[in-house]
Each structure stands twice: as structure tokens, then as C-alpha cells.
Amino acid sequence: MSFRLEMRENASVGLRLGVSLGAGIVALLLVAIPVLFAGGSPLTAYGLMVQGAFGSMFALSETLNRATPLILTGLAAAVAFRAKLWNIGAEGQLYIGALAAVLVGSGLLQMPPALLIPTVMIAGFLAGGMMMVIPTLIKQRFGADEVVITLLLNFIVILFVQMLVEGPLKDPLAMGWPQSVPLLAEAKLPKLLPRLRMHWGLITGVVAAIVLWVMVRKTVLGFEIRAVGENKAAARFAGIPVDKTMLKVALISGGLAGLAGVGEVAGVKGYLSADLSPGFGYSGIVVAMLAGLSPIGTVIAAIFIAAVFVGADSMSRATGISNYVADLVVALSLLCVLVGSFFLRFRLRYDRKLEA
Amino acid sequence: MDVLFDILGSANFWAAAIRIATPLIFGVLGALICERAGVLNLGIEGIFVAGAMAGWLAVYLGAGLWGGVLVAALAGALFGLLHAILTVVLGLSQHVSGIGITLLATSVSYFTYRTALPDVSTPPRIAAFQPINIAGLSDIPFLGPALFQQTPMTFLALAFVAIIAFVLYRTPLGLAIRAVGDNPASVEAQGLSVRGLRIGAVVAGSALMALGGAFLTMSAFDAFFFGMVNGRGWICIALVVFASWQPGKALLGALLFGAFDAFQIRLQAQIGQVVPGQVFLMLPYLLSIVALILVARRADYPRALLQPWTKGQRH
Numbered sequence: 017m018s019f020r021l022e023m024r025e026n027a028s029v030g031l032r033l034g035v036s037l038g039a040g041i042v043a044l045l046l047v048a049i050p051v052l053f054a055g056g057s058p059l060t061a062y063g064l065m066v067q068g069a070f071g072s073m074f075a076l077s078e079t080l081n082r083a084t085p086l087i088l089t090g091l092a093a094a095v096a097f098r099a100k101l102w103n104i105g106a107e108g109q110l111y112i113g114a115l116a117a118v119l120v121g122s123g124l125l126q127m128p129p130a131l132l133i134p135t136v137m138i139a140g141f142l143a144g145g146m147m148m149v150i151p152t153l154i155k156q157r158f159g160a161d162e163v164v165i166t167l168l169l170n171f172i173v174i175l176f177v178q179m180l181v182e183g184p185l186k187d188p189l190a191m192g193w194p195q196s197v198p199l200l201a202e203a204k205l206p207k208l209l210p211r212l213r214m215h216w217g218l219i220t221g222v223v224a225a226i227v228l229w230v231m232v233r234k235t236v237l238g239f240e241i242r243a244v245g246e247n248k249a250a251a252r253f254a255g256i257p258v259d260k261t262m263l264k265v266a267l268i269s270g271g272l273a274g275l276a277g278v279g280e281v282a283g284v285k286g287y288l289s290a291d292l293s294p295g296f297g298y299s300g301i302v303v304a305m306l307a308g309l310s311p312i313g314t315v316i317a318a319i320f321i322a323a324v325f326v327g328a329d330s331m332s333r334a335t336g337i338s339n340y341v342a343d344l345v346v347a348l349s350l351l352c353v354l355v356g357s358f359f360l361r362f363r364l365r366y367d368r369k370l371e372a
Numbered sequence: 373m374d375v376l377f378d379i380l381g382s383a384n385f386w387a388a389a390i391r392i393a394t395p396l397i398f399g400v401l402g403a404l405i406c407e408r409a410g411v412l413n414l415g416i417e418g419i420f421v422a423g424a425m426a427g428w429l430a431v432y433l434g435a436g437l438w439g440g441v442l443v444a445a446l447a448g449a450l451f452g453l454l455h456a457i458l459t460v461v462l463g464l465s466q467h468v469s470g471i472g473i474t475l476l477a478t479s480v481s482y483f484t485y486r487t488a489l490p491d492v493s494t495p496p497r498i499a500a501f502q503p504i505n506i507a508g509l510s511d512i513p514f515l516g517p518a519l520f521q522q523t524p525m526t527f528l529a530l531a532f533v534a535i536i537a538f539v540l541y542r543t544p545l546g547l548a549i550r551a552v553g554d555n556p557a558s559v560e561a562q563g564l565s566v567r568g569l570r571i572g573a574v575v576a577g578s579a580l581m582a583l584g585g586a587f588l589t590m591s592a593f594d595a596f597f598f599g600m601v602n603g604r605g606w607i608c609i610a611l612v613v614f615a616s617w618q619p620g621k622a623l624l625g626a627l628l629f630g631a632f633d634a635f636q637i638r639l640q641a642q643i644g645q646v647v648p649g650q651v652f653l654m655l656p657y658l659l660s661i662v663a664l665i666l667v668a669r670r671a672d673y674p675r676a677l678l679q680p681w682t683k684g685q686r687h
Contacts, residue, residue, distance in 0.1 A: 050480075050483055050487075053487065054483075054487045102467055104471065154665060158665045158668045158669060159668040159669050159671070160661075160664045160665045160668035161613070161664070161668070163414070163467065163609075164606060164609050164610045164613075164660075164661075164664060165661055165664065167603070167606045167609075168603065168606055168607070168610065168657045168660055168661050169657075169661070171602070171603045171654075171657045172654050172657045172658060175650040175653050175654045176650065176654065178650050179648045179650035179651065182648070182650075183648055298471075298475065301468075301471055302475070305468060336490065337487075338482075338483050338486035338487055338490075340479050340482045340483035340486055341483065343475065343478070343479035343482065343483070344476070344479045344480065344483055346475060346479070347472060347475035347476035347478075347479050347480075348476065350468070350471070350472040350475060351454075351458070351469070351472040351473075351476060354458060354464050354465065354468050354469055354472060355458065355462065355464070357464065357465075358462050358463075358464060
């Protein structure tokens with residue numbers, strides 16, 4: 017008997033789902049090791065995490081609140097990666113989107129909410145989008161790799177925001193805290209339910225996922241994105257405007273990350289500060305990969321990753337085990353789903369004949 | 373103009389430039405070895421964190437300083453091995469694996485630090501490496517304090533530049549490593565293992581990267597802080613393109629970068645009242661982007677970079 021690897025033509029939906037689910041489960045199981053090292057009981061820890069993430073209406077609201085930016089940064093990564101545009105700059109794009117929301121929504125424009133909220137969102141989308149269009153243009157004009165540029169831009173943008181909230185944008189009424197002037201009440205996203213933090217950004221995220229799903233499957237742009245992602249040379253040969261398609265992808269991808277920033281400012285905090293995002297941009301990459309770059313899957317993967325973070329915080333408060341457990345699960349999920357993708361490309365075959 | 377000459381004329385400035393360049397020298401050399409063999413290692417940022425934490429923790433728990441350096445290198449090698457298994461053996465996306473390694477190495481380091489030291493408010497310190505005086509060189513006026521008052525790790529980094537340049541260009545192993553990143557089929561035709569060479573290069577390169585991290589906690593500072601690596605790894609990925617994958621140019625790039633950084637810190641002291649501090653802090657990242665754009669068109673990427681290899685593959 018011997019093993020043999022065989023190329024798969026197409027992986028079924030069931031197999032794709034299985035790989036994603038399996039990756040999440042294996043990542044959770046592997047984290048039992050560090051939990052044991054920290055002197056905790058994995059079963060108790062898992063129980064506390066589930067309870068902390070889903071155990072009450074409040075817990076569920078916190079999880080969905082945390083999932084909101086992750087859905088959008090996840091979609092940002094998913095649409096870009098599909099076109100093989102390596103946008104690792106969602107973190108910076110999120111901050112620029114949030115900044116645009118504050119610039120437009122803190123008194124510059126006086127409008128009723130029905131007008132101001134969409135205006136703020138469009139501003140955030142465009143600002144985030146430009147933040148990805150620029151590196152893409154640089155790549156097309158100068159051939160400089162977008163991975164490193166978007167990564168480095170994250171640091172620049174956060175320093176830029178820090179400079180603004182300590183300087184010209186600083187709220188004089190914030191008792192010296194480095195935070196921006198607050199958004200007008202008319203610019204804020206309404207809460208979904210009274211006394212809970214969930215806000216309309218969640219609906220925005222789900223709608224964005226559905227729009228993206230339709231776009232990828234049913235529109236010419238969606239077809240072009242898939243074609244460019246699969247084989248750039250062939251796409252160009254077939255007459256697809258590759259550079260233009262990439263720029264559209266960049267605008268959409270950066271824009272979605274910008275919307276995540278709008279949601280955090282207009283839906284949760286009400287102002288901008290340099291600690292607005294605990295790495296939502298980077299976690300978005302994991303969300304997208306866990307979802308197999310599927311827009312609808314992104315919503316589910318975002319809720320999973322959000323639950324891990326919220327659950328780990330609550331578990332950490334109860335047991336004293338460091339909440340970096342959540343970051344471990346996130347990192348391991350990414351690596352597990354990557355290994356899983358190996359089985360989407362190949363199948364393992366046994367050959368019994370050789371032995372006989 | 374006077375400010376400029378004051379800064380450039382002080383031995384202190386040149387010493388700082390070399391000090392700032394040291395972790396970058398380790399990092400660029402590490403990235404260079406990986407990429408010369410055809411593997412992009414975006415795990416570098418996390419491997420820096422792992423090296424910084426592991427080396428420091430080993431010394432804090434009682435190991436000697438060189439013992440700490442060894443532990444850091446081993447930690448880096450381990451993450452490098454994982455990256456090699458995913459990208460070389462399984463042929464998976466080097467981008468995604470690298471990001472995954474960075475996330476994993478960072479979270480493992482932070483988790484270990486928090487678990488080992490649950491209730492410290494100020495980061496504990498170790499007795500870090502001190503500057504040494506090699507054969508009285510440090511006593512030469514101006515040049516001594518400018519160039520030779522460094523810790524042993526800086527001299528180690530400089531030694532690695534020479535060693536790696538020698539191995540890459542003067543030994544059969546170096547020829548094989550360069551070929552495996554340019555034309556793996558030719559290496560296989562020689563009867564050598566493409567995968568073996570690549571795995572070895574990624575493991576060795578990652579160990580070097582970790583030394584860059586270890587320099588931060590064991591030489592530049594004497595404690596571990598969260599977020600202390602702060603993009604240094606990514607800067608190395610930009611610098612290696614700038615250095616066109618050559619050890620000598622990598623040293624030059626890192627030194628230029630160190631000089632620029634040391635310069636902006638001193639300039640900040642002079643005109644910091646007029647310009648916000650963040651502008652200065654942004655400069656290293658901006659400089660890396662500019663450097664990347666300037667050389668991008670001429671950059672001679674290893675031709676098989678990012679391309680997995682299956683045994684017996686034909687083009």
C-alpha cells in the first residue's frame with residue numbers, strides 16, 4: 017500500500033466548509049496546550065469562553081459588536097486576495113476611514129441624520145479606498161510590492177492619527193486625553209437594541225457581504241476580478257483591463273476597511289483615538305482566509321473570531337489566564353486553514369495494487 | 373547648516389547609527405538568505421518578537437547572555453522550520469504563511485511573557501551586553517568612540533555580513549542556495565535537493581532574524597516591552613530589495629538607515645518644538661517606502677521567489 021497525491025479539479029462546497037470548520041476546531045484544540053502551561057483546565061476555559069461570548073444577551077451583543085469591524089476588514093481582505101492584490105493595510109485604511117468620518121461628521125456639515133450618516137459613510141469609504149488605490153498605483157507605475165508598502169503605511173497612518181488627536185483635532189473638553197472632537201449626534205449610527213452596544217454597522221457589514229457576493233458572482237466586474245486573480249496574463253490576453261480592475265478592487269477593498277473605521281467611530285466610540293482598533297485590520301486577513309474568501313462565509317468567520325476575543329477576555333477575568341489566548345487561536349486558525357487548503361488542491365489516494 | 377555639522381561631527385551620532393543599524397543587519401541578512409533561496413519570509417516581524425522575548429526570558433531565568441542569544445536563535449529557527457514546512461514542503465502561499473507566522477510568533481511570545489510574569493507592572497531588567505574594547509580600538513580619538521564602542525552583538529552582526537558574503541559567493545553551498553532561488557531545475561539536475569536547501573536556508577535565515585530581536589532586549593535595552601519591534605521586520609523586507617539581495621549592500625542599507633534614524637532623533641531635539649514628534653517617528657517608514665519605490669524598477673528579484681517546487685517538476 018502506498019500513498020499518492022492527486023490534483024483535484026474542483027473542491028466541493030462541503031469540503032470547503034469542512035476545511036474551514038476543521039481549521040477553527042483544530043486551532044481551538046491546539047490552544048489547550050498553552051492553557052495547560054498556564055496552569056488552567058482547558059475544558060473549564062472553553063466553557064467560560066463560550067459563556068462569555070454567547071451566554072447572555074449582553075455577551076451576544078458584545079460578540080456581534082466586535083464582529084462588526086471584522087466583517088468589513090474581512091471583506092476587504094477577501095475581495096483583494098481574490099484578485100491576488102495583497103492588501104495587508106486594512107489597519108491603516110480603517111484609521112483613515114475613521115478620520116474622514118470625524119472630519120466630515122463633527123460639525124463641518126449640518127444635516128439631518130438621514131443625510132449625514134450616508135455622507136459620513138461615503139467619506140470613510142472613499143478615504144479608506146484611496147489609501148489602497150495609492151499603493152496599487154505605485155505598484156503599477158513603479159513595480160514596488162504592495163505588501164510591504166501597505167504594511168508600512170499602517171504605522172505611518174497610526175502616527176498621523178496620533179499627531180492629529182494630540183494636535184489640531186484634539187478635543188479640548190476631553191480632560192487632556194488624546195482623542196478627537198466628538199461626532200455630532202446626527203452622524204452617529206443608531207443602536208440596534210436599547211442598552212446594548214450593537215449598532216447599525218452590523219447591518220452595513222451584512223449588506224456589504226451580500227452586495228459583494230452578488231457582485232463577485234453575477235457582475236462583469238466580479239468576473240474580471242476572478243479572472244485577474246486566477247491568471248493575470250490570460251486575463252490580459254482575453255482583453256480584460258487588468259490594471260483598471262485592480263484599481264477598482266483596491267478602492268472597494270480599502271473602502272470596506274474604511275467603513276470598519278466609520279463604524280467604530282460612529283457606532284461605538286463617538287470620537288477618534290490612536291487606540292481605536294486592536295488589530296482589526298490584521299484579524300480581517302484571518303477572517304477572510306477562514307471564510308475561504310467567500311463574502312457570506314466572512315460574516316460567519318468574523319463572528320467566530322469575535323467570539324474568541326470576547327470569550328477569551330471573559331475567561332481571562334475569571335481564571336487569570338492571559339487573554340493573548342485569543343490571539344493564539346486567531347494565528348493558529350490562519351495556519352490551520354492554510355494547511356487545510358492543501359487538501360482542497362490535492363486528494364490523498366491509497367494504492368493497494370502495488371502490494372498485491 | 374550648523375545643526376547638520378554639529379550632528380555629523382559627533383562620535384556619539386555615528387555610534388548611535390551603528391547601534392540602530394544592528395538589528396536591521398541581522399534582519400536583512402536573514403531575509404536575504406530566505407529570499408535568495410526563493411522563499412519570502414513575512415514571518416520576520418513575529419520572529420523578531422520571538423527572538424526578543426525568548427533571549428531575554430532565558431537570561432532572566434538564569435542563562436548566560438550568550439545562552440540567551442542561542443535560545444533566541446533556536447526560537448527563530450523553530451518558527452522558520454514551520455514556515456519552511458508550510459511553504460517548501462506543502463507549497464502553500466508564502467504570503468499567507470508568513471503573516472500567519474508573524475501572528476503566531478507574536479502571540480506565543482506575548483502569552484509566554486504574560487504567563488511567566490503574571491503580575492509585573494514595570495518590565496524587569498537583565499544585565500544586558502555592555503560595549504567592549506577590542507584591542508584598544510575604542511581608544512582611538514573620534515574613530516574609537518564612533519565606530520568601536522559597541523556591544524558584542526554588533527560585532528557579531530558585522531561578522532555575519534562577511535561570513536554570509538563568503539558562503540554565498542565563494543562556496544559550493546552558496547552557489548547552490550543562489551541557484552535554488554533562481555533556477556531550481558538546475559539544482560535538481562546537479563542531484564541536489566531543492567527542498568532540503570530551501571528548508572535549510574529558511575531555518576538559518578529565521579534564526580538570524582531572531583538575533584535582530586534579541587539585540588533589542590539584550591543589547592539596545594535590557595527589558596522586553598510589548599510592541600517594541602514596531603515594524604522593524606517589515607523595514608528589513610523593504611531593505612533587502614533596496615540591497616538587491618547582496619550582503620554588502622545590505623550592510624550599507626542598514627547603516628544608511630541607522631544614520632538617518634539617529635539623525636532624525638537628534639534633529640527632533642533641535643526643532644522638536646516646531647514640528648510634532650510623530651512626524652519624525654514616521655520618517656523611517658516613509659524612507660523605507662521611498663527606498664522601495666526608487667529601486668523597484670531595477671530590482672532583480674530572485675527569479676524563483678514565491679514559486680514552490682515539486683520534485684521532478686518540468687517547466
